[in-house]
Amino acid sequence: MAAEPLVAASAADAPFSVSARPVLSLRGIVKSFPGVKALQGVELDLYPGQVTALIGENGAGKSTLVKLLTGVYQPDAGEIRIEGRAARFPTAAAAAAEGVTAIHQETVLFDELSVAENIFLGHAPLNRFGLIDWPRMRREAREILARIGAALDPNAALKDLGIASKHLVAIARALSVEARVVIMDEPTAALSHKEIGELYELVERLKAQGKAILFISHKFDEIFRIADRYAVFRDGGMVGAGLMSEIDERRLVEMMVGRAMDSIFPVRTPQIGEEILSVSGYSHPTEFADVSFTLRRGEILGFYGLVGAGRSELMQALFGISRPSAGICRIAGEERSPRSPAEAVEAGLVYAPEDRGLQGAVRALPIFQNLTLPSLGRLSRAGLLRKAEEFALTRHYAERLDLRAASLDQPLGLLSGGNQQKVVIGKWLATQPKIIILDEPTKGVDVGSKAAVHEFMAELAAEGLAVIMVSSEIPEILGMSDRVIVMREGRMVGEYPRAGLTPEILVRAAAGIGVGIGAGGDS
Amino acid sequence: MTMAPPPRPIPPRHIPDRLNGSFLRRLKSWETLLLAVAAAIFTFNALASPYFLDPWNLSDATFNFTEKAMIALAMALLIIAGEIDLSVGAIIALASVAMGAARQMGVETTGLVLIGAGVGLACGAFNGFLVAGLGLPSIVATIGTMSLFRGIAYIILGDGAYGGYPASFAWFGQGYVWGAITFELALLAVLAVVYGVLLHGTNFGRRIYAIGNNATAAAFSGVRVRRIRMTLFMLTGLMAGIASVCLTSRLGSTRPSIGMGMELEVITMVVLGGVAITGGSGTILGVMLAALIMGLITFGLGLLNVPGVVMSIFVGILLISVIALPKLLEKMRR
Known part of the structure; x- marks a missing residue:
């Protein structure tokens, strides 16, 4: 790692000359x-000694930018400039060498290792024999911890530390390289009120040291x-x-949220029937x-919220993946709280998860085998597979959904x-x-298929x-x-009919701004 | 403002069930490779030793692999589902000791067979409980039960040996059903068909592949993953019990070291047969061809008076080269 101490030192020495020159600039990144x-x-500029808040809906491209x-x-195109000269970050180590470091929402730390080892993992100071210089590592760890005010x-x-202390270790780790730019990705998402206060102090301290900070958050107050x-x-x-x-x-x-609704959605006249759930x-x-x-027959009920609001977890509990600690679920009037997905499917409740790769599909298996997996019991005779019936059923839905594939025997993972x-x-x-239940049904889906999924949802x-x-x-x-x-934060904070609903109402409710929406306040 | 759903003048696009060229794909398959290897070894053996082609010699040779291959059938399903059972050798010992002890109390042939198979099933159920019930990783759980089952066998039997099995019991390991066809070979053939249908032709088999490729997605698709894992461990235990009946009958006595190290030979067979050790793919045909290959090698080298140690070196080299060959070819192509 070829660090450049000269530049780093000069930036640290002159914390108060809040220059108009950005430390890091992005130009035309695609x-x-x-x-x-x-x-x-x-296009983005980060200035020394200043905090820039990065704001946007989920999927607006914030995480991609951090990566x-x-x-x-x-990047496919565009330029990253550090102190005015073009830079490339082919690896994580290269980014660290340029002084760009990130504190992620969920940082990977190692429970069995010590605080110092966690901070210096991968770039531990070495002695002249090429072995880890333990005294120096502890000393430097102590210095970094002192610098961020962590006792x-x-x-x-x-493993003996609490969540907040672990978070401090993650921050110390990010700062163990000579950092000029610190990226904080929703750093307060997992912290309590008191800990959040301590984090703010830390941010002030980093500002005073002349670091440029990119602060990603959904919380307007902070x-x-x-x-x-x-x-x-x-x-x-942007x-x-x-x-x-x-x-x-x-x-x-x-x-x-923008003013224009850029996609066109199918026109529907909902025929809402009796209560089913x-x-x-x-x-x-x-x-x-x-x-x-x-929920009623023929109805589409939307669940909005920020990532981590507990929506997926709620749906997975309804689908029998996890168990609720309290509550009753009635399907078609009958009290049925599924204890496994198999029971949920029997009761007529199904769930298409957000994480298709891990949970939704067996990508190595052919299309038809994925499609018939939950229906095998009905398709087979005495437990024996009937391929012809499987292909017929798959063909039916492939045509209805306008599937694009080379053959029904193709591994699912090869499709878009x-x-x-x-x-x-x-x-x-x-x-x-x-x-x-469709969990983020169009996430990672191209525009054409998105419309097809929406159309189909309306038909259903x-x-x-x-x-x-x-x-x-x-x-x-x-x-x-x-x-x-x-x-928001695991609770329902509002329920609205479609008529008269605006993006502002949704964003405010989800972020906890404003008044008059359900119960709540900060817990 | 209401609009009728737009008419669809375009007929839905046609997607074929399967693409052509399945013959070519079959030609390039693992099973074809194994078949070629088996044929080569067979030819080599026939040329190298004048005794090889004698039907009774060949028949004797099948004992090299029949018992292991029975277990390999169930083990293949287990490995395809992403699990493994290292305790099968120890299950053979415990089942054999149980039969020996029962014989001392005067139990007759039918009872002995039921006890052998039953102990195997019970051991498999215990493994299944540890893995599917308690959620232990199967490699750790079955290393544990490997020591446990073998240890119990040693405690019951000590340094001694059980013998005195009834004459009718000997048929399972020494009898012939038709001409030179042994009972064990016939049983293996029947079991291979049963397992082939189970894996390739039933809902159960399809779910095994789904679990082995992505257990989470399988569970999210309503597959009862834990129940299937439990069943697979029980099947493997049952097959080890049946193999124990055959082996005990063939040897005519029980020592606590019986079946020692057999788990590795069984797993070698399964992997050589083209089952991915990481789970998700493999066929029963491949596993049976691998069993045949291993039997032919052992027998052929035996006829040439090659010592056992050299044989194991040979099997090791074969396993590594057959597994490495496709990877090497793939690298060279790039």
Whole structure:
């Protein structure tokens, strides 16, 4: 690692000359993934001794940007400049050598190692024999911990520390390289009030040391408290940037959600029938509490909220993946709280998960085997497979969903994200369910397939299926739902009919801004 | 404003069930490679030793692999599902000791067979409980039960040996059903068909592949993953019990060291047969061809008076080269 102590020292020596020259600049950064343009022409400047808040909806491209800055991804086009000269981050180590370091939402630390070992893992100071210089490592660890005001023993085992202390170790680790730019990705998401206060102090301290800080957060109160500048992302592009002192909350929200609804959603006249699902007082020890709602045939019920609001966890509990600690679930009037997915499927409730690769599909198996997996019992005779029936059923749903594939025997993993999603949805429809839960149904799906999934969702509702759609995309929520429930920190904070619902109402409810929405306040 | 759903003049696009060229794919398959290897070894043996082609000699040679191959059938399913059972050799010992002890109390042939198979099934159920019930990793759990089962066998039997099995019991390991076809070979053939259908033609088999490729997604698709894992461990234990009946009958006596190290030969057979050790793929045909290859090598080298140590070197080299060959070819192509 070729560190450049001269530059780093000069930046640290002159913390008060808040120059107009940015430490790090992004110019015209483009990054695409198959079928999706994650970032298009991003321009961003980070200044020494200043906190820049990065704001945007889920999926706006914030995480992609962080990965570009830490050497995980490479940009397809555009330039990263450090102190005015072009830089490339082919690896994480290269980014660290340039003084760009990140504190992630969930940092990987090692429970069995000591605090000092965790801080210096991968770049421990060596003695002249090439072995780890333990005394020096402990000394330097102590110095770094002191610099961030953490009263931790470098020799303590990490497993003996609480979550907040572990977080401090993660921060110390990020600062163990000569950092010029510190990226904090939702650093307060897992912290209590007191710990958040301590984190703010730490941020102030880093500012005073002349570091440029990129602070990613969904919480408006903390952005206004801590940031000097803002940058708003929407759909992979930057839609606004400037000084915090020149903007208010309302205009930030407007920028975040945008005015135009760019996709076209199917026109529906919902035929809402009798109640099919009734959930009351559903609670979980850690993920959600006291959730009650009902769902009717032919209805599309949207669930909006920020990542980590407990929506997926609630749906997975309804599907029998995890057990609720309290609450009753009635399906078609009968009290049935599924204890396993198999029971949920029998009861007519199915769930297409957000994480298709891990949970939704067996990608190494052929399309038809994925599609028939939950329906094998019905398709087979005396437990024996009947391939002809399997292909016929698969063909039926492939045609209905306009699947694009070379053959039905093709491994599912070879299809595009959108077509994989079609198979996952088809798999559940083949079980002839009463209720289908779609968790982020168009995440990672290209624009064309997105429209197909939306169209299909509308058709299903028209046929009398009850649909729950978990989504973090506001246009999708507003374009598809008949009714919307907003969750925040594991609780329902609002329930709205589609008529009269605006993006501002949703964003405010999800972020906990403003008044008059359900119970709540900070816990 | 209401709109009728748009008409769809375009007929849905046609997607074929399967693509052509399945013959070529079959030609390139692992099973074809194994078949070629088996044929080569057979030819080599026939040329190298004049005694090789004698039907009774060949028949004797099948004892090299029949018992292991029975266990390999169930082990293949278990490994495809992403699990493993290292305790099968120890299960053979415990089942054999149980039969020997029962014989001392005067139990007759039918009872002995039921006890052998039953002990195997019970041991498998215990493994299944540890893995599917308590969630232990199968490699750790079955290393534990490997010592446990073998240890119990040693405690019961000490340094001694059980013998005195009834004459009718000897048929399972020494009898012939038709001409030179042994009972063991016939049983293996029947079991191979049963397992082939089970893995390739039933819901159960399909779910095994789903679990082995992605257990989480399988569970999210309503597959009862734990129940299937439990069943697979019980099947493996049962097959080890049946193998114990055959082996005990063939040897005519029980020592606590019986079946020692057999688990590794069984797993070698399964892996050589093309089952991915990481789970998710493999066929029964491949495993049976691998069993045949290993039997032919052992027998052929035996006829040439090659010592056992050299044989194991040979099997080791064969395993590594057959596994490494496709990877090497792939690298060279790049």
